[in-house]
Amino acid sequence: MRYQLRHTTHYDYSGSVTxxxxxxxxxxxxxxxxxxxxSELTITPVAVRQRxxxxxxxxxxxYFSIQELHDSLxxxxxxxxTTLPRPLPDQRVSLSWEQALRELAIGAHRVSSTQSLENMRARLFALDSPFVQQSLDLVDYSRRFFTRDRPLVEAVLELNQAIFNEFTYDPEFTTLATPLQMVLESRRGVCQDFAHLAIGCLRSLGLAARYISGYMETLPPPGQEKLLGADASHAWLSAYIPGWGWLDIDPTNGSVPDERYITLGWGRDFADVTPLKGVMxxxxxHQLQVAVDVIPVPPERKNPPE
Structure with a gap:
């Protein structure tokens, strides 16, 4: 798939920023x-420093710095x-989730091989982070998927589907400050909450998972044109499969990301990939407006031979 991406963030301030x-x-x-x-980043007012x-x-x-008086940004x-098909685990990737725990533990003490080094790096994503803390309630929710000797990939995919089926997407219910425990109890939230929830479930079991920010191509209702600026940022996660790599899952849609997904960045949770932050x-x-367009580009037509 080929896309043109445009993301605009607009701030209006009630007073002047110096x-x-x-x-x-x-x-x-x-x-x-x-x-x-x-890729091009346009900043108004023009930044005096940018790198x-x-x-x-x-x-x-x-990083950019603005040093002139302004009341908007x-x-x-x-x-x-251009997005391509992502690799997916096949039937040969059959290690159990308990085996995955042992592999991560080995990576913590031995870095004599490439695989042990990858395991060691992944352990960062098994620890608590600002928005995701491990809990017994998350363990209890996860245990019905992570049964004894169950293949890790199979359990991860069922957790992904369960959050999609059992939780309601509700943009009015949560904010950045809403605790993960409240999301679990209320069974409501948005893509960011569901990504944090799945990460919390995996980490509470001792597994590694990272938060991913990006976009997904959305389609308008049948018979209607796609509105400019109607797309939105999206969030999903990636679970670490020792010996194979990172498997992306999207609990908001109960799917495995494909060519329609565009990755901006990843980290331990939202705090590591905040789209725009600063001090002034x-x-x-201030008032914030965000407009996102993910526009598919039709494939180039080849002229038939004469």
Whole structure:
């Protein structure tokens, strides 16, 4: 699939801002199944300082500073992307979730092989993080999927489907401050909550999982045109399968991400991949507007031979 991505963030401030320092994690990653070209970040007012770096997790981060008086801020990213089919585990990937726990433990004490090194790196994603803390309630919820000697991949996919079937998508119910325990008890939330919930379930069992931010191509209702700016940011997660790699799952839709998904970045939870954050002098109250477009690009037509 080929896409044109456009993401615009607009802030209106009730008072003037005299100085702001910001970080944007809005540029898509280069991955074996995702190729980016012509990525461009436009900032208004024009930043006096701007530079790009790669953070601890390998995400692209743009730092910028604005030092002129302003009462609004616009940050727009445009990028052309090509997405390819992602690798999926086959029937040969049959290790149980208990075996996965043992593999992660080995990685903590021995780095004599590439696989042990990968296991050791994955252990970071088995620990608590700002938005995801392990709990016995999460263990209790997960135990019916992670039964004795059950293959890890099979259990992960059933957890993914269960959250989709048992939880209600409700954008009015939660905020960034809503505890994970409340999401579990109420059975309501949004994609960010469901990603954190699944991560919490896996980590509470001792497994490794990471949070992924990005986009998914959405389709308009039948017979209607797609509205500009009607798409939205999306969140899902990836579970670590020792000896194979990271398996993406999307509990909001009960699916395994495919070519319709665009990856921005990943980390322990939302705090590591916040799209735009910073500090400023002044500004007062603010209003935020976000518009996202994920536009499919038709395949190039080849002229028939004459």
């Amino acid at each position: 100085l702001s320092h910001n970080e944007a994690r809005l540029l898509p990653r280069e991955l074996p199944w995702q190729r980016c070209s012509n 790009e770096r790669v953070d601890f997790f390998g995400n692209r981060v743009v 616009d940050v727009t990213v445009r990028s052309n992307l 002098n002044g500004g007062g109250e």
